[in-house]
Amino acid sequence: MSYSRRAFLSSVSLAVIGTAGCITISNEPSEPWTPDTERLCWRYKTKGRVPSSPILSEGQLYVGSFDENLHSLDSTTGELNWKFETGGEIWTDPTIQDTTIYFGSADNNLYAVDRHGDEQWKFETGDGIYSSHPVVANGTVYVGSADGTVYAVNAVSGTREWEFQTNDGVFSPPTVADDTVYVGSRDNSLYALNRGDGTMRWSYATGDAVDVGPALDGSNVLFGSKDGHFYSLNGGDGTVRWSLDVNAGINSSPALNEGTVYFGDWRGKFHALNADSGTPVWTSDVPDGPINSEPTVADGIVYTGDSRGYIHAFDADTGEHHWKYETGNAVNTSPHVTDDTIYFGSNDGHVYAITR
Secondary structure, eight states: OOOOOOOOOOOOSEEEOGGGOEEEOOOSOOSSOOOOTTTEEEEEEOSSOOOSOOEEETTEEEEEOTTSEEEEEETTTOOEEEEEEOSSOOOSOOEEETTEEEEEETTTEEEEEETTSOEEEEEEOSSOOOSOOOEEETTEEEEEOTTSEEEEEETTTOOEEEEEEOSSOOOSOOEEETTEEEEEOTTSEEEEEETTTOOEEEEEEOSSOOOSOOEEETTEEEEEOTTSEEEEEETTTOOEEEEEEOSSOOOSOOEEETTEEEEEOTTSOEEEEETTTOOEEEEEOOOOSOOOOOOEEETTEEEEEOTTSEEEEEETTTOOEEEEEEOSSOOOSOOEEOSSEEEEEOTTSEEEEEEO
16 A cells, blocks of 8 residues: 655755755766665666656556656566656656556646556647646546646546636646645645636735645645745635744645644755644754655655655654665655555656665
8 A cells, every 4th residue: 555645846956045055956867876775675767867756556656757758667676567758858746547647748748648558648738747746536637837827637538628827837736625626836826726617716825936735634725835934724715824934945745644744845854743733743954955855654654855865764753763765866756655665766867666
C-alpha cells in the first residue's frame, strides 16, 4: 500500500532565503555519482532531471523526466517496461485512474495513455503544464497551466468541459473535495471554484505566489505561500481561521496526518503544526537546503526531500531525525512509500528505490 498524497516541485534554481542571502542550487544532472548502497535497492537512469513523483500501481512505477518521456518501470527491479515520448520536459506527477495514466508536459499538452504506453488522447493548453499535476474526480481531469488557466477535461474523451482564467500562471496542483476545486495561482491568490462549471466561489489574496497544492482538514483549507505565511481558511467562504509567519517562502505542498500538518520552507526548516490551531508542534533545522518536496507520512515517520540532494526521515510526533539518504542533486519529488520501499526522483537524473 502506498501512503503518498502527491506532490509538486518548484521551478526555481536560485532560492532567496530571507535575509540570509542566496543559496545557488544546481539543477543539472550530476555525473558521476556513486550512491550509498546500504539502503539502495536499485536506481534507474533517465536522460534528464526527475522532478516528477513516482506513482506505483500493480507492480509498475510511472514517472516523468526532463528527457521528455514518461517511464514505466518494474517496481522490484527498476527495469524499463516502456517509454512514452512527449515534446517537452515532464514536471508533473502522473495520476492513475482505472487503466489510464494522466500527466502534463511542458509541450503544452495534457496526456492520457494506457498501461501499455499507448496514447488515448491529448488536450492542448495555451502554455506548458509544469508542477500542476492533474487530479481526476468523477470522470473529469483538473489541471493548471502556465497560461494562467485551470482546465476541466473529460477523462474519457479528452474534451474541454470548462476553464477558469486567473491573472498569472497556475503551477499549483488542484485539490478537489465534494463540489469544489481549490487551486493556487502566481497572481498571489488561492481560488475555490465550482467543480461543475468552473465559476468562482471565492478567492483569497496572499502576498506572493501560491504554487502549492492545498490540503483539506475537514472543511478547512491549508496551504503555504511564497509570502512566508502558512494559512488555514474556511473552505466555505475563504475567511482566515489562522495564519503563521515562518519568515521564509513556502513552496512545499503540505501533508496532513492525524491532526498535524507538515511542510518545509526555503530556509530549510521543516515544520509540524497543529492543523486546527496553527500552533507549532515541532520544527527541525536538519535539512540544510530549501525544501520543495511535499512530505509523505507513513507509520509515524515523515519523509521529505531537500534541494541539497537528501531525503530525510523524521519522527512524526517528536521531529527526531532518524536518517538521511544522499543523492547527486536536489530531491524535489514527493517520496512514494510502501511497506518496505521508498521511491523518489532526483535532479541527478535518477529514479531511486531505497529500503525504509
